[in-house]
Amino acid sequence: MTWALDHLDEILTRAVQHAWLxxxxxxxxxxxxxxxxxxxxxxxxxxxxxxxxxxxxxxxxSLALFILLPSILGTKILDPVNVIIAMTVxxxxxxxxxxxxxxxxxDPATRQAAVAMGFGPVARVRSVDLPLAIPVVAAGLRVxxxxxxxxxxxxxLIGISQLGYFLTDGYARTFxxxxxxGIVACVLLALVFDLxxxxxxxxxxxxxRVRA
Amino acid sequence: MIRFDGVTKQYDTGSGTxxxxxxxxxxxxxxxxITVLVGPSGCGKTTTLRMVNRMISPSSGTISIDGxxxxxxxxxxxxxxxxxxxxxxxxxxxxxxxxxxxxxxxxLGVDKRSARARAMExxxxxxxxxxxxxxxxxxxxxxxxxxxxxxxxxxxxxPVMLMDEPFSAVDPVVREQLQNExxxxxxxLSKTILFVTHDIDEAVKLGDQVAVLRIGGVLAQLATPATxxxxxxxxxxxxxxxxxxxxxxxxxxxxxxxxxxxEPTVPLGASAEQVRATxxxxxxCVGESGEPLGWVRAAAVTESVTRDLLHRGGTxxxxxxxxxxxxxxxxxxxxxxxxxxxxxxxxxxxxxxSEVVPVIEARQAAST
Ligand SMILES: Nc1ncnc2c1ncn2[C@@H]1O[C@H](COP(=O)(O)OP(=O)(O)OP(=O)(O)O)[C@@H](O)[C@H]1O
Ligand SMILES: [Mg+2]
Numbered sequence: 001m002t003w004a005l006d007h008l009d010e011i012l013t014r015a016v017q018h019a020w021l022x023x024x025x026x027x028x029x030x031x032x033x034x035x036x037x038x039x040x041x042x043x044x045x046x047x048x049x050x051x052x053x054x055x056x057x058x059x060x061x062s063l064a065l066f067i068l069l070p071s072i073l074g075t076k077i078l079d080p081v082n083v084i085i086a087m088t089v090x091x092x093x094x095x096x097x098x099x100x101x102x103x104x105x106x107d108p109a110t111r112q113a114a115v116a117m118g119f120g121p122v123a124r125v126r127s128v129d130l131p132l133a134i135p136v137v138a139a140g141l142r143v144x145x146x147x148x149x150x151x152x153x154x155x156x157l158i159g160i161s162q163l164g165y166f167l168t169d170g171y172a173r174t175f176x177x178x179x180x181x182g183i184v185a186c187v188l189l190a191l192v193f194d195l196x197x198x199x200x201x202x203x204x205x206x207x208x209r210v211r212a
Numbered sequence: 213m214i215r216f217d218g219v220t221k222q223y224d225t226g227s228g229t230x231x232x233x234x235x236x237x238x239x240x241x242x243x244x245x246i247t248v249l250v251g252p253s254g255c256g257k258t259t260t261l262r263m264v265n266r267m268i269s270p271s272s273g274t275i276s277i278d279g280x281x282x283x284x285x286x287x288x289x290x291x292x293x294x295x296x297x298x299x300x301x302x303x304x305x306x307x308x309x310x311x312x313x314x315x316x317x318x319x320l321g322v323d324k325r326s327a328r329a330r331a332m333e334x335x336x337x338x339x340x341x342x343x344x345x346x347x348x349x350x351x352x353x354x355x356x357x358x359x360x361x362x363x364x365x366x367x368x369x370x371p372v373m374l375m376d377e378p379f380s381a382v383d384p385v386v387r388e389q390l391q392n393e394x395x396x397x398x399x400x401l402s403k404t405i406l407f408v409t410h411d412i413d414e415a416v417k418l419g420d421q422v423a424v425l426r427i428g429g430v431l432a433q434l435a436t437p438a439t440x441x442x443x444x445x446x447x448x449x450x451x452x453x454x455x456x457x458x459x460x461x462x463x464x465x466x467x468x469x470x471x472x473x474x475e476p477t478v479p480l481g482a483s484a485e486q487v488r489a490t491x492x493x494x495x496x497c498v499g500e501s502g503e504p505l506g507w508v509r510a511a512a513v514t515e516s517v518t519r520d521l522l523h524r525g526g527t528x529x530x531x532x533x534x535x536x537x538x539x540x541x542x543x544x545x546x547x548x549x550x551x552x553x554x555x556x557x558x559x560x561x562x563x564x565x566s567e568v569v570p571v572i573e574a575r576q577a578a579s580t
Binding site: 113 | 265267287288289290291292294296298299300301302303304305306307315316319347348350351361374
């Protein structure tokens with residue numbers, strides 16, 4: 001406990017770095033997954049191909065991705081951009097299916113009514129399909145957020161500063177307190193992400209809170 | 213006027229086979245009138261309706277509105293000029309009742325304030341409490357949702373309404389209310405309406421003309437409800453129109469002026485002596501403004517006429533009603549004398565079935 005208080009500044013700095021590395025990809029990944037998920041619902045063959053491909057992306061070991069990306073992108077190995085891009089890939093892998101499911105979950109009668117009222121395909125997605133998909137997409141985002149927070153900690157192995165540092169450093173020094181601090185900080189951060197996503201979804205979906 | 217000209221719709225059913233949903237349909241739905249499409253499940257009613265707003269495109273043939281071929285029109289513009297109402301309403305669950313109703317006017321670029329003002333007007337007009345405007349669809353009953361569906365379809369004041377079984381998902385009592393209000397609205401608005409149902413009673417009640425389709429999407433008969441009931445073209449239509457059609461056809465025959473029997477009446481609370489003084493076995497009890505409340509059996513009155521002594525089985529016919537209502541009033545009356553009220557609902561006299569039947573027979577003789 002005293003160790004944690006003594007190192008509060010460092011913990012907070014690394015927590016903020018961790019939050020960026022896990023959070024920014026969450027936003028970028030969502031922005032990419034939205035059109036992909038929409039595309040997946042257009043045709044059966046796109047659906048199959050896209051969801052299999054994005055699903056496979058998630059199986060690439062994170063360490064491999066962190067190390068491979070610089071040679072593909074021509075970035076420096078210590079550049080945090082590598083981590084951001086890798087995490088974005090994982091987010092897209094997790095969210096594409098969720099977005100596709102969410103967008104297709106609209107009651108057929110509601111969709112028909114929208115078509116019959118003269119909504120074009122884009123307007124319909126924006127005003128009908130997307131808002132109604134929010135609860136499903138938010139659930140997917142929560143999973144992706146937790147997953148991102150945990151995967152980002154691996155990046156300490158390639159020397160990028162975030163909370164994972166306490167795990168590797170504590171382990172190297174056989175100093176369990178530091179490891180525990182790292183774990184607790186990660187859990188707290190995941191919790192904050194979860195609450196933020198829940199809060200935003202809550203604000204955006206007043207209709208889900210009425211008596212059904 | 214919506215005009216179908218040799219419209220056919222074939223669906224590909226895979227591996228080179230096709231099935232015909234609508235077969236060379238030619239039909240006119242006159243301006244300002246209700247045309248009902250009726251037929252058994254799968255006979256192509258929904259397909260026919262959706263070809264009008266091009267949610268489905270015909271395989272051949274043309275559909276025109278006031279002489280303009282719909283195929284040549286901008287599809288969004290075409291759809292925004294038509295209200296569309298479906299079973300279960302298809303309301304947007306994430307929008308309030310008010311925002312549901314303003315959807316099309318907003319799409320058409322009407323400013324928010326005037327769209328809302330008009331929506332509130334419509335919400336009341338379809339018989340909804342204005343307080344419901346702030347609610348979400350999940351907070352409404354099925355019947356209320358259906359009314360919102362109608363208000364939403366009417367919001368941009370389209371000349372054409374397409375309605376696909378709009379009242380079939382609600383219970384019979386609510387359905388009847390919705391039907392009656394629909395007829396009242398239509399008498400004020402005079403839209404050109406294509407109305408789909410599989411319920412022949414609904415078709416006959418609502419339609420100015422009724423198109424009966426058979427499986428395979430072939431038009432079996434297009435006629436007024438009265439003609440459909442009295443003169444079905446073949447066994448299929450006769451079978452579909454169903455039993456009791458002789459009796460039901462009387463709904464369309466206006467009651468002629470008949471000589472009504474005067475009756476002694478007593479007010480509620482009349483004493484046993486008053487009742488016996490009339491000398492009748494069954495006496496009509498009337499309310500304060502002369503409206504018939506029910507029959508009372510003289511022998512059953514020990515002290516005075518109370519509400520629980522009233523026999524309520526009898527129906528009341530109106531002087532401007534149908535022959536069916538007159539006959540029904542007579543047949544349902546415990547005294548055998550059918551109660552007739554004037555257009556203001558005041559009791560005017562009674563009539564026996566034996567006096568109504570000759571009128572029916574005279575009509576038949578005149579029409580052959
Ligand atoms: N997309 C489709 N592909 C193939 N066949 C179809 C398709 N849509 C409808 N059909 C067929 O076309 C016929 C007419 O269907 P439609 O929905 O118009 O019937 P309906 O009269 O509205 O029936 P219901 O009273 O059950 O609603 C049916 O036999 C149906 O199976
Ligand atoms: Mg149908």
